[in-house]
Amino acid sequence: MPDPVIGDRYGISFGTLQRIVTEAYGANVTVLKRPKQVKRWHPVDFREETTTVWSFRQRGNWATHNGRYRGNWSPYIPRNIILKYSRPGDTVLDYFVGGGTTAVEAKLLGRRCIARDINPGAIGITLENLRFTLPAQLLEEACPLYEPKVSVGDARDLSDIPDGVIDLICAHPPYAGIIKYGAKITGDLSDLSLEQFLEEMSKVAKESLRVLKPGGKCAILIGDARKSRCVVPIGFQVIRVFLNAGFLLHELVIKRQHNCKTTGFWYARSIEHNFLLLAHEYLPVFEKPRAQLVGEATAMWQYVPTCRTRSEKVSHIERENLETTTVWIFPAGQLDFEVRRNLLGRFGSSGAKVVDLYFDGQGKESLDLEGGSNLVFVHCPEELTDQSFEAYRVGVRKLLDESARRVAPGTFVVLEAKDFRAGGVLVPAGLYLWEEIAKDARFKLKEIVVVVPEKVPDHKQEFLSIVHRYLLVLFRI
Numbered sequence: 001m002p003d004p005v006i007g008d009r010y011g012i013s014f015g016t017l018q019r020i021v022t023e024a025y026g027a028n029v030t031v032l033k034r035p036k037q038v039k040r041w042h043p044v045d046f047r048e049e050t051t052t053v054w055s056f057r058q059r060g061n062w063a064t065h066n067g068r069y070r071g072n073w074s075p076y077i078p079r080n081i082i083l084k085y086s087r088p089g090d091t092v093l094d095y096f097v098g099g100g101t102t103a104v105e106a107k108l109l110g111r112r113c114i115a116r117d118i119n120p121g122a123i124g125i126t127l128e129n130l131r132f133t134l135p136a137q138l139l140e141e142a143c144p145l146y147e148p149k150v151s152v153g154d155a156r157d158l159s160d161i162p163d164g165v166i167d168l169i170c171a172h173p174p175y176a177g178i179i180k181y182g183a184k185i186t187g188d189l190s191d192l193s194l195e196q197f198l199e200e201m202s203k204v205a206k207e208s209l210r211v212l213k214p215g216g217k218c219a220i221l222i223g224d225a226r227k228s229r230c231v232v233p234i235g236f237q238v239i240r241v242f243l244n245a246g247f248l249l250h251e252l253v254i255k256r257q258h259n260c261k262t263t264g265f266w267y268a269r270s271i272e273h274n275f276l277l278l279a280h281e282y283l284p285v286f287e288k289p290r291a292q293l294v295g296e297a298t299a300m301w302q303y304v305p306t307c308r309t310r311s312e313k314v315s316h317i318e319r320e321n322l323e324t325t326t327v328w329i330f331p332a333g334q335l336d337f338e339v340r341r342n343l344l345g346r347f348g349s350s351g352a353k354v355v356d357l358y359f360d361g362q363g364k365e366s367l368d369l370e371g372g373s374n375l376v377f378v379h380c381p382e383e384l385t386d387q388s389f390e391a392y393r394v395g396v397r398k399l400l401d402e403s404a405r406r407v408a409p410g411t412f413v414v415l416e417a418k419d420f421r422a423g424g425v426l427v428p429a430g431l432y433l434w435e436e437i438a439k440d441a442r443f444k445l446k447e448i449v450v451v452v453p454e455k456v457p458d459h460k461q462e463f464l465s466i467v468h469r470y471l472l473v474l475f476r477i
Contacts, residue, residue, distance in 0.1 A: 018070075022121075025121055026119065026120060026121020026122075026124065027069060027099075027119055027121035027122045027124070027125055028069070028070040028071070029068050029069060029070060029125070030067060030068060030069075030070050031067075031068050034128065036066075038062075038063055038064060038132060039062075040062050040063075041062060041063050041108065041134060041135070041138055042062055042063075042108070043060060043062050043075075043076070043079070044062075046076075046079070047458075048080055048083055048084065048460070049080050049253075049464070050458050050459055050460050050461075050464060050465060051456050051464055051465045051466075051467045052251065052252065052253050052254060052419070052464045052465065052466050052467055052468055053253070053254045053255075053256060053450075053452050053456075053467055053468050054076075054077070054080070054253055054254070054255050054256065054283070055255075055256040055258070056074050056076045056077075056258075057258050059074050059075075060074050060075040060076050062075070063075075063104055063108055063132065064104055064129040064130070064131075064132055065101060065104060065129075066099075066129075068099060068125065069098050069099025069100075069122065069125055071098070071172075071174070072098045072099045072101050072172070073101060073172045073221055074101075075101050075104070075105055077172075077221060077255065077283065078094075078101055078102040078105040078106075078170050079105050079109070081168070081170050081217075081219045081285070082102075082105055082106060082109050082111060082168065082170065083109065085167075085168050085217040085219070085285070086111055086167050086168040086217075087167075088109070088110040088111065088143045088144075089110065089111070089112065089144075089146075090111050090112065090167035090168060091111070091112040091113070091114065091165065091166055091167050091168075092106045092111045092112065092113045092114070092166075092167065092168045092169075092170055093113075093114045093116075093161075093166045093168070093169045093170070093171075093211065094106075094113070094114070094115050094116070094169070094170055094171050095116045095117070095153065095154075095155035095158070095169075095171055095204070096116075096117060096155060096171045096172055096173045096174065097115040097116060097117045097122065097123075097126050097150070097171075098117060098122050098125075098126070098172065099122065099125045099126060099129060100115065100125060100126030100127075100128075100129040100130055100150075101172075102115065102170050102171070102172075103115040103126055103129075103130055103148040103150065104129055104130060106146075106148060107130065107145060107146065107147070107148055108134070109143070110143030110144055110145065110146065111146065111168075112146045112148075112149075113146065113148035113149065114148070114149050114161070114166075115148045115149065115150045115151075116150075116151055116152070116153035116154075116155070117152065117153070118152065118153065118154050118155070118185055118187055118188060118189075119152075119185055119188070120152050123150060123151070123152050126150055127150055130147070130148060130150065133145070154187055155171070155173075155189075155204045155207070156187075156200060156203040156204055156207060157207065158207045158208075158210070158211050161211045162211070163210055163211065164210075164211070164212065164213050164214065165211060165213065166211045166212050166213065166216060167212075167213060167216050168216060168217050168218075168219075169208050169211075169212065169216075169217070169218040169219065169220075170219050171218075171219070171220055171221075172220075172221045173189060173201065173204070173220060173221075173222060173238075174188075174189050174190030175190070175222065175223055175225065175234060189201070194225075194232065194234065194237075197234075198237055198238070198241055201238055201241050202241050202244070202245065205241050205242045205244075205245035205247070206245050208242075208245075208247075208286075209245050209246050209247060209288055212288040213288065214288055214289065214290045215287065215288060215290050216287070216288050217250060217285055217286065217287055217288075218242070218247065218285070218286040218287075218288070219283060219284070219285045219286075220238065220242070220283070220284060220286070221255065221281055221282070221283050222234060222235045222238045222239075222281065222282055222284075223235060223278065223280070223281040223282070224278055224280075224281075224448065225278075226275070226278060229273060229274070229275045229446075230444055230445060230446055231278070231326075231445055231446065231447055231448050233434055233445065233448060235281065235282035236282075236428075236430065236431045236434050236435075238282075238284075239252075239282065239284050239428060239431055240431060240435075242284065242286050243286075246288075246289065247286035247287065247288065247289075248286065248287045248288075248289055248425050249284060249285075249286060249287075249425060249426045249427075249428055250285045250286060250287040250425070250426060251283075251284070251285040251426055251463065251464050252282065252283070252284050252285070252419050252426055252428055253282070253283035253284075253285065253464065254280050254281075254282065254283070254327075254450050254452075254468045255280065255281045255282070255283050256279060256280055256327050256450075257278070257279045257280065257281065257327075258279075270324040274346065274347075275447075276323070276324060276325055276326045276447050276449065277324055277325045277326065278325075278326050279325035279326045279327040280326050280327050280448075280450045284428075306359070306360075306391075307357050307358055307359045307360070307395060308357075308358050308360065309355060309356070309357055309358075310355070310356040310358070311353055311354065311355045311356070311373070312353070312354055313353055313354075314344060314348055314349075314353075314354055322342055322345045322346060323342050326447065326448060326449050326450060327449075327450045327452065328342060328449055328450070328451045328452070329451075329452045329453070329454055330451075330453065330454060331453070331454045331455075332453040332454065332455070335451070335453050339451055339471070340377070343375065343377060343414055343471070344375065347375055347412040347414070347446075347473065347475075348374055348375045348412075349374050353373045353374060354373065354374065354375045354376075354377065355373045355375070355376045355377070356376075356377045356379065357376065357377070357378045357379065357395075357399065358379045359378070359379065359380055359381050359388075359391070359392050359395055360379075360381055360382070373406075373407055373411060374411055374412070375411070375412050375413075375414070376399075376403065376407070376411070376412070376413045376414065377414045377416075378396065378399060378413065378414065378415045378416060379416050380392050380415075380416045380417055380418055380429070380469075384418055384420040384427075384429065385420075385422065386422050386427075389420070389427065389429060389432075393432065393433065393436060396415060396433060396436055397436055399413070400413070400436070400437070400440050400442070400443060403443075403476060404440070404442045404443075404476065407476055408476070409476050409477060410475060410476060411475065411476045412446070412473060412474065412475050412476075413443065413473075413474045413475070413476070414471050414472070414473050414474070415433055415437075415471070415472040415474065416469060416470070416471055416472075417429040417430045417432075417433045417469065417470040417471075417472060418466070418468075418469040418470070419466055419468070420466065421463065421466070426466075429470075430448070430470040430472065433470075433472055434448075434472060437472065437474060441477075442476065442477055443474040443475065443476060443477065444474065444475055444477055445472060445473070445474055446473045446474060446475050447471070447472075447473040448470060448471070448472055448473075449470065449471040449473065450468050450469075450470060451468065451469050451470070451471060452467055452468050453467065
């Protein structure tokens with residue numbers, strides 16, 4: 001029986017029900033019965049991901065994986081990370097192990113694993129899920145079975161682990177206040193405000209950098225939240241925390257969620273109150289700098305921004321069949337049209353002017369913004385380099401100043417951003433643009449939309465193929 005149905009039937013709120021279950025079991029579990037007997041040991045038709053957008057419609061239920069521990073991640077995620085960034089016999093650390101998903105995958109894939117969690121109830125579930133032995137015919141000589149070392153521990157204090165001995169960190173931290181994972185546990189990060197959460201995550205980042213080997217990777221899954229119908233970019237802020245600790249950004253994956261309702265009640269609510277259902281999480285893969293890279297930084301040069309402007313008056317806006325989540329996927333040939341149609345349908349108004357600004361280096365050295373605009377759509381350069389992106393940032397800063405003077409409160413400004421690579425390091429353009437916005441109290445961040453073309457070709461290479469872009473939707477206060 002689903003938890004909400006139990007709550008309705010017995011006259012208690014969903015939150016009260018979760019608290020009762022959490023206090024009784026020491027962890028927030030969705031079902032009370034134990035995992036079923038193992039039917040298969042590996043996912044069927046598994047293929048490693050090759051792009052920066054990962055989407056798993058099925059959660060994954062091979063081996064002892066199950067959805068009992070509330071908020072645990074799909075085993076497809078640690079499987080991909082472990083296969084990409086470690087080798088058999090390497091040591092994988094998960095200090096937010098929860099129900100043991102990472103530990104189970106490390107054991108299946110022949111990696112040593114250190115699995116920790118501050119919640120003893122979670123450790124109990126992890127040990128339960130690790131209680132298996134692979135059939136002899138599945139064991140390979142080059143891939144022996146290692147039993148994970150499981151214990152209660154705090155991710156902020158890894159003092160028992162020596163410097164530079166971990167090959168890979170693979171973890172899914174609790175989002176600040178999103179889900180309550182344990183019952184009255186001192187130091188539980190899921191029970192903190194966002195400011196406190198970021199402060200404590202800075203301690204996690206510093207310890208992570210210390211225990212990793214040079215060149216070792218640290219993959220962290222984190223999502224955003226919503227407050228007063230505006231997005232709270234927790235993901236970007238956590239990425240900044242790890243960069244400030246001294247990490248480089250190796251990859252930035254967008255993980256698509258499939259548990260968002262896009263029809264019926266939620267579609268109507270989404271349109272009526274003009275908000276999008278959060279359907280994406282961030283999976284940054286950080287790298288500990290090698291000795292020769294320490295102290296190096298990507299040069300950013302100041303260029304005069306140039307742009308061209310297009311404006312039009314919208315006579316009618318079609319508001320049917322609009323997207324209701326924060327991930328927009330369209331056929332490549334229709335992507336620009338559908339993005340524009342959805343932006344107009346969501347944030348435009350009939351009879352108002354829409355202004356498009358294109359930063360392509362082919363226009364004049366000014367940012368003219370016509371009065372009376374209801375929607376301003378700012379397009380970033382197609383080919384991004386350190387220099388062109390810095391010019392874009394300068395232009396965005398100037399545009400925000402101009403918009404604050406020229407447009408009316410309630411006007412929407414949409415900033416396009418695309419991550420790119422420079423010198424072997426991924427540049428998180430979405431994060432950097434958000435940091436420009438965060439300095440300006442005249443604008444609020446309404447939405448972060450991720451735009452992806454359908455049917456991207458499969459190309460396995462050294463780096464993932466960057467296929468996503470962001471739309472940062474602001475409104476003038």
